[in-house]
Amino acid sequence: MDQELGELSENDFMLPPIKYEYLDHTADVQLHAWGDSLIEAFEQCGMAMFGYMTELAYVEIKQVHTIEANADDMMGLLYHFLDELLFLFSAEPFLICRKLKITEFNAEEFRIVCKCYGEEFEIGKHPQGSEVKAITYSAMQIIDEPKDNKFEVFVIIDI
């Protein structure tokens, strides 16, 4: 590498056309969330997902929506909970959440009801993060150990 110190000529500033493109962007990210209860760990995991979609500091609480998720086991419940949240964003009301409050968490019937606080996603106001394409069951972990006060979840999402 050799720095040239000469003056730049007018020609040096002429720009070429663009003859390139980007293909096949594949990626995933693992969300790791925890709390003082499994309920809080679920809430935090949902927030982690929204935090990947934009910078949450720009999101105001203007609306509240309620979602329900049902499943046959705990992993399914986590999956469907996140999927319902993703759906809130992907379609009307296009909600970006700033806060989640699970109001019902039934660990026997595997049912969640959650209040979702936030506002409609707005380009210009909210920095665009990564598009979350799907929740996955891949390497999913739910750690629920009350005697150690250990409540954690791990979820891989496709982006």
Next chain:
Amino acid sequence: MDQELGELSENDFMLPPIKYEYLDHTADVQLHAWGDSLIEAFEQCGMAMFGYMTELAYVEIKQVHTIEANADDMMGLLYHFLDELLFLFSAEPFLICRKLKITEFNAEEFRIVCKCYGEEFEIGKHPQGSEVKAITYSAMQIIDEPKDNKFEVFVIIDI
């Protein structure tokens, strides 16, 4: 999903602490570049890489640096060419290129000399794109068909 229309209370605006983190972000992207010559396709491929690192519209031409790349075959040459460009950015002079001009392209000795026009990367001025971690040989393709006027390269980079 059920929208609640009631007023939001003061409590609704209180925000929880953050108890999550992101792990294991893995990704790659394939660059596809072309031109009226293999030389132009190489130049365009280098620009595609810088275009992934920031938005090129924000980059001004203020400096010019010269790099050299040598290899034992054409794929090695493309690899080392991109790797030299990446090195321009990763260390002094921390150059983001706006324009590349290959001044020597020796397809027998596999040697490139290239003028690199741009400026030092500056947080705040240049939007931060993805960090390019490495060039790879994975699925690399160099299409050099003068009789069809077809000059294209495909390179996967780790981000």
